[in-house]
Amino acid sequence: MQIKWVVMLAAAGWALAQAADTAVPAASNVMNAQYPAVFADGRATFRLRAPNAARVQLQPGGSDNGLGLQPYDLVKGADGVWTVTIPPAVPGFHYYWFLVDGVQVNDPGSQTFFGWARDTSGIEIPSPGEDFYATRDIPHGQVRMEWYLSKTTGQTRRALVYTPPGYDQEARARYPVLYLQHGAGENETGWTRQGRANFILDNLIASRQAVPMIVVMDHGYATAPTAPGTPPPAAAPGAPAAPQGPTAFERVVLTDLIPVIDARYRTRGDRDHRAMAGLSMGSGQTLQITTRNLDSFSWIGLFSGAAPAGDLGTAYSGAFANAADFNKRVHLLWIGAGSAEARLMTAIPAARSLLDARGIKNVVTFTSEGTSHEWQTWRRCLREFAAKLFKS
Amino acid sequence: MQIKWVVMLAAAGWALAQAADTAVPAASNVMNAQYPAVFADGRATFRLRAPNAARVQLQPGGSDNGLGLQPYDLVKGADGVWTVTIPPAVPGFHYYWFLVDGVQVNDPGSQTFFGWARDTSGIEIPSPGEDFYATRDIPHGQVRMEWYLSKTTGQTRRALVYTPPGYDQEARARYPVLYLQHGAGENETGWTRQGRANFILDNLIASRQAVPMIVVMDHGYATAPTAPGTPPPAAAPGAPAAPQGPTAFERVVLTDLIPVIDARYRTRGDRDHRAMAGLSMGSGQTLQITTRNLDSFSWIGLFSGAAPAGDLGTAYSGAFANAADFNKRVHLLWIGAGSAEARLMTAIPAARSLLDARGIKNVVTFTSEGTSHEWQTWRRCLREFAAKLFKS
Numbered sequence: 001m002q003i004k005w006v007v008m009l010a011a012a013g014w015a016l017a018q019a020a021d022t023a024v025p026a027a028s029n030v031m032n033a034q035y036p037a038v039f040a041d042g043r044a045t046f047r048l049r050a051p052n053a054a055r056v057q058l059q060p061g062g063s064d065n066g067l068g069l070q071p072y073d074l075v076k077g078a079d080g081v082w083t084v085t086i087p088p089a090v091p092g093f094h095y096y097w098f099l100v101d102g103v104q105v106n107d108p109g110s111q112t113f114f115g116w117a118r119d120t121s122g123i124e125i126p127s128p129g130e131d132f133y134a135t136r137d138i139p140h141g142q143v144r145m146e147w148y149l150s151k152t153t154g155q156t157r158r159a160l161v162y163t164p165p166g167y168d169q170e171a172r173a174r175y176p177v178l179y180l181q182h183g184a185g186e187n188e189t190g191w192t193r194q195g196r197a198n199f200i201l202d203n204l205i206a207s208r209q210a211v212p213m214i215v216v217m218d219h220g221y222a223t224a225p226t227a228p229g230t231p232p233p234a235a236a237p238g239a240p241a242a243p244q245g246p247t248a249f250e251r252v253v254l255t256d257l258i259p260v261i262d263a264r265y266r267t268r269g270d271r272d273h274r275a276m277a278g279l280s281m282g283s284g285q286t287l288q289i290t291t292r293n294l295d296s297f298s299w300i301g302l303f304s305g306a307a308p309a310g311d312l313g314t315a316y317s318g319a320f321a322n323a324a325d326f327n328k329r330v331h332l333l334w335i336g337a338g339s340a341e342a343r344l345m346t347a348i349p350a351a352r353s354l355l356d357a358r359g360i361k362n363v364v365t366f367t368s369e370g371t372s373h374e375w376q377t378w379r380r381c382l383r384e385f386a387a388k389l390f391k392s
Numbered sequence: 393m394q395i396k397w398v399v400m401l402a403a404a405g406w407a408l409a410q411a412a413d414t415a416v417p418a419a420s421n422v423m424n425a426q427y428p429a430v431f432a433d434g435r436a437t438f439r440l441r442a443p444n445a446a447r448v449q450l451q452p453g454g455s456d457n458g459l460g461l462q463p464y465d466l467v468k469g470a471d472g473v474w475t476v477t478i479p480p481a482v483p484g485f486h487y488y489w490f491l492v493d494g495v496q497v498n499d500p501g502s503q504t505f506f507g508w509a510r511d512t513s514g515i516e517i518p519s520p521g522e523d524f525y526a527t528r529d530i531p532h533g534q535v536r537m538e539w540y541l542s543k544t545t546g547q548t549r550r551a552l553v554y555t556p557p558g559y560d561q562e563a564r565a566r567y568p569v570l571y572l573q574h575g576a577g578e579n580e581t582g583w584t585r586q587g588r589a590n591f592i593l594d595n596l597i598a599s600r601q602a603v604p605m606i607v608v609m610d611h612g613y614a615t616a617p618t619a620p621g622t623p624p625p626a627a628a629p630g631a632p633a634a635p636q637g638p639t640a641f642e643r644v645v646l647t648d649l650i651p652v653i654d655a656r657y658r659t660r661g662d663r664d665h666r667a668m669a670g671l672s673m674g675s676g677q678t679l680q681i682t683t684r685n686l687d688s689f690s691w692i693g694l695f696s697g698a699a700p701a702g703d704l705g706t707a708y709s710g711a712f713a714n715a716a717d718f719n720k721r722v723h724l725l726w727i728g729a730g731s732a733e734a735r736l737m738t739a740i741p742a743a744r745s746l747l748d749a750r751g752i753k754n755v756v757t758f759t760s761e762g763t764s765h766e767w768q769t770w771r772r773c774l775r776e777f778a779a780k781l782f783k784s
Contacts, residue, residue, distance in 0.1 A: 030510050031579070031613065052493040054444075101444040105497045112504045112511040118422050119504040119511065135548050140539040145590075147532040156527050168656060171563060187423070198537075221423065264560060 026110070028093065028124040033109035036123050042088035044123060046098075048107065051080030053100050058084055061095025061116060064340060064372040066125070071099060091127030092376025093194050095120055113194050117185040122194065127376070132383050133196040138206040139165030143198050146264070150256040152248055154225045157218070159257060160188050161265065162198050164205055164212035174266045176273035176390040177214045178299075179253065180382070181282030188219045191382075194375045200383055210386045216261055220282055222248035250289045254296065272331070275389055277301025279378045291319035294329050299389055301334045303381040304341060304373055307351035312358050323359035331392050334385045336366035338377035364388065418502070420485065420516040425501035428515050434480035436515060438464075438490075440499065443472030445492050450476055453487025453508060456732060456764040458517070463491060483519030484768025485586050487512055505586050509577040514586065519768070524775050525588040530598040531557030535590050538656070542648040544640055546617045549610070551649060552580050553657065554590050556597055556604035566658045568665035568782040569606045570691075571645065572774070573674030580611045583774075586767045592774050602778045608653055612674055614640040642681045646688065664723070667781050669693025671770045683711035686721050691781055693726045695773040696733060696765055699743035704750050715751035723784050726777050728758035730769035756780065 023037035023045055035047040044067075046058050056074040060067035067089045074082035095115045098105040106112060112119035144161045164175065180197065182190035191197040197215060204210035246254070253276075262269040276297050278286040283305030290297040312320040320326055335351060337344035348365050355363050366384050368377040415429035415437055427439040436459075438450050448466040452459035459481045466474035487507045490497040498504060504511035536553045556567065572589065574582035583589040589607060596602035638646070645668075654661040668689050670678040675697030682689040704712040712718055727743060729736035740757050747755050758776050760769040 030506070032509065048495075050493075050495045052446075053495065100492065100495055100497070101442075103440075103442045103445065103492050103497060104500060105492070105495060106504075106511070108496060108510045110511075112498075114422070117424065118500045119498070119502075135539070137541055137548070140548075143537040145535040145584075147527070149529055156529070156532075192537075 026123050027126075028111055028113075028122050029109050030111050035109045036107065038123070038125055039088075040126070040128065042091065042125050043085055044089060044125065045083065045085040046074065046107065047081055047083045047109070048074065048098050048100070048105070049079075049081045050100050053082070055099075055101055056082040057099040058086070059097050059099050059104070061097065061120065061122075062373070064374070065094050065096070066090025066092060066372060066374055066376070067094045067096055067123070074098075089123075089125045090371060090374070090376065091125050091130065092371065092374060092379070093122055093124050094374065095122050097121050114187045114189055115185055115194070132203055133200050133379050134203070135199055136203060136206070138202060140202050141165050141167065141198055141205075143192050146260070148256065148260040150222070150252050152224060152251040152256055153222050157222075157252070157256075158188060159216055159218040159261075160192060161217070161261070162192070162201060162215035163265070164214070165202065166212070167214075167266075173212075174268045175212055175214045177216060177261060177265075177267050177269075177275070178386070178389060179216050179218070179257075179274070179276040181218065181220050181276075181278030181285055183278075183280035183282055183305075186220075188217050191215075191217045195379055195382065197379075197382055200379060201386060204383065204386055211390050213386070213390060214261070214265055214267060216257070218253065218257055220249060220278075220285060222252045224248045224251075246292065247285075247288070249285060250292065253289055254293060258296065271296055271298045271329075273390060275299030275301065275332075277303060277334070277382075277385055278305070279303040279381070280305045280373065287316065291316040294319060294326075298330055299332045299334075300330060301332075301381070301385040302336070303378050303385075304337045304344065307335055307344065307347045308354060309347065309351060312354055312360075320355070320358055320360060323361075327359070327361045330362055332362050332364065332385075332388055333360070334364045334366070334388065336368065336377075336381040336384065338368045338371035338373065340370065340372035341377070418515050419518075420503055420505075420514050421501050422503050427501045428499065430515070430517060431480075432518070432520065434483065434517050435477055436481060436517065437475065437477040438466065438499065439473055439475045439501070440466065440490050440492070440497070441471075441473045442492050445474070447491075447493055448474040449491040450478070451489050451491050451496070453489065453512065453514075454765065456766070457486050457488070458482025458484060458764060458766055458768070459486045459488055459515070466490075481515075481517045482763060482766070482768065483517050483522065484763065484766060484771070485514055485516050486766065487514050489513050506579045506581055507577055507586070524595055525592050525771050526595070527591055528595060528598070530594060532594050533557050533559065533590055533597075535584050538652070540648065540652040542614070542644050544616055544643040544648055545614050549614075549644070549648075550580060551608055551610040551653075552584060553609070553653070554584070554593060554607035555657070556606070557594065558604070559606075559658075565604075566660045567604055567606045569608060569653060569657075569659050569661075569667070570778070570781060571608050571610070571649075571666070571668040573610065573612050573668075573670030573677055575670075575672035575674055575697075578612075580609050583607075583609045587771055587774065589771075589774055592771060593778060596775065596778055603782050605778070605782060606653070606657055606659060608649070610645065610649055612641060612670075612677060614644045616640045616643070638684065639677075639680070641677060642684065645681055646685060650688070663688055663690045663721075665782060667691030667693065667724075669695060669726070669774075669777055670697070671695040671773070672697045672765065679708065683708040686711060686718075690722055691724045691726075692722060693724075693773070693777040694728070695770050695777075696729045696736065699727055699736065699739045700747060701739065701743060704746055704752075712747070712750055712752060715753075719751070719753045722754055724754050724756065724777075724780055725752070726756045726758070726780065728760065728769075728773040728776065730760045730763035730765065732762065732764035733769070
């Protein structure tokens with residue numbers, strides 16, 4: 001994986017150097033797999049051997065997936081290998097799978113990524129000239145698997161923790177912390193594997209566009225042992241939060257995770273140096289948890305999901321009721337989405353108007369051009385958001 | 393994942409508490425997946441929805457897999473769901489996949505694990521009373537993703553690094569290092585995901601059966617840029633090493649990886665505090681690299697693969713030529729395998745006889761009862777080997 005990323009992404013002139021009619025293995029492939037293969041213009045060729053199948057299709061993962069809207073039919077060759085070359089896709093990472101006579105089948109040539117509540121295939125479509133998530137020859141931070149016992153759930157949980165370059169060497173330095181959450185059907189691995197969050201931070205820090213920070217990516221599901229059930233549903237984008245008590249996940253974050261991180265890492269453990277952001281379901285969790293706990297957070301990032309709506313005088317635990325107080329306490333309320341997320345392209349300007357009318361400042365909105373409810377949007381959101389963090 | 397491990401493995405009385413006719417989701421399942429499900433006696437039920445398929449089989453991953461030797465036929469229900477319950481399996485982790493009209497299909501209910509050169513399904517069969525790899529409520533070490541630029545390959549590589557509990561807090565402590573390699577078709581994630589190496593070390597350290605150590609798990613493939621080609625082939629178990637120069641992987645370990653680890657971690661960087669071990673292909677790499685570099689290693693672990701054979705006066709870079717010298721320099725030559733690995737049950741005693749005849753001391757051999765060329769063997773090997781490391 002590392003090899004291909006360096007070759008395909010770090011070289012700025014890659015797209016020009018590659019002949020238009022030559023495909024190379026996708027950066028998301030398992031080692032030595034030649035397919036799927038990507039062309040410089042974003043086309044991609046997929047192959048699957050299935051001699052006995054009557055129909056093989058490529059299913060993009062989701063109705064707004066950058067690979068296209070409908071399944072593609074593969075064509076069977078004399079050797080029993082089915083193949084298709086799809087039209088130029090949106091740059092970035094896209095979930096997909098094959099449908100072999102209706103059964104969902106992972107592509108053996110692809111690594112799997114946890115999405116859609118299972119380990120599924122994904123393909124990285126190069127984005128010529130856009131290398132902020134490439135693996136470069138610069139100092140790299142670590143990503144640490146951190147296990148901790150949750151008093152809330154009674155279970156041992158795992159978070160992934162990015163520590164910036166030099167963390168172990170600069171033994172007296174202390175760092176601000178960003179809590180960063182995945183979407184529904186994904187887990188704590190999404191931000192580094194699909195999102196390449198660690199490389200985005202490495203690159204921002206190396207170019208001094210972001211301050212060195214710790215990033216904590218937790219497992220966004222929790223169930224208290226006295227109330228067995230299902231994970232919290234995805235927040236409806238743009239919908240006001242219903243008044244309710246803390247979810248089990250909120251209690252995990254506030255009473256289990258933050259104390260563990262502050263105890264085990266050299267953090268700056270005050271609210272001015274603690275941020276939370278999330279994508280889709282994670283943005284709903286972020287809006288709810290931060291507004292209920294402004295004594296713990298002062299930087300808020302909402303990616304492709306939640307956007308304040310409704311009566312801001314009463315919603316969101318009353319966080320917006322007193323604008324002067326909110327403005328004093330919240331250094332940044334950052335809201336972003338992809339230009340192809342039609343509903344959010346309306347909901348975010350509406351949220352902005354509501355916030356402006358109420359006198360809420362420190363609001364930044366962002367549109368990722370040409371992308372949808374997908375990881376390229378969230379990579380760009382992280383780049384923009386992280387570059388603003390902890391700077392006031 | 394964390395949840396189920398605690399429930400299923402940490403409770404010593406689990407097997408007794410579970411009714412014999414009740415199946416529970418396998419610890420290796422993705423979250424919320426009810427199947428595959430395991431019974432207390434080692435039986436397991438598998439399910440797959442495939443309404444249009446003519447034949448669905450469960451294929452154990454390998455001819456000596458603990459799930460059985462042959463594919464199992466699943467039976468189709470009226471709802472289009474195919475199912476099978478297999479006889480009691482060998483305890484531990486087993487690779488498998490479905491064959492749907494001949495196409496290899498991952499089980500959507502299983503996490504995927506990198507083996508067989510792709511991300512494939514696996515199932516954890518409980519081992520009643522055997523909990524040395526359980527996730528317990530004790531201090532846990534971290535597993536860190538460490539990226540480094542290899543001068544040998546010209547590429548950025550990733551190793552996983554286990555740091556023991558307390559590593560960050562005891563800022564002046566220095567630690568010995570075990571380099572631990574996976575098998576052919578696997579990668580640097582195998583030892584923690586399939587092998588649960590970090591939990592094995594956590595448990596050994598908590599019970600003072602092992603000294604705190606760092607464990608480095610690298611990606612066991614390397615190609616020098618001037619000689620593009622395939623990864624080194626798996627070492628034939630028991631075969632003498634052919635005389636040859638260092639492989640690209642040996643050069644990575646000696647000139648890239650060890651200097652990086654010694655620079656970035658608080659190691660005890662001398663040969664007395666550096667071990668290497670590996671399974672299958674990794675044992676061949678270990679035997680070759682350690683015997684060629686006895687100035688760098690003094691503890692050697694061979695799991696289910698290499699066993700010294702041939703003329704020990706000349707083979708293995710002459711490491712055994714002078715027994716007194718070898719005995720002075722090598723604190724432990726540890727060789728283990730599963731009792732169901734028929735060839736190694738002959739090759740390892742033969743190696744022992746050769747070593748004894750030559751006057752080589754500090755040899756330990758081990759047999760994992762009832763297991764084959766599989767992860768339960770290697771978990772047990774690691775437990776036994778790690779408990780002996782760095783103690784003389």
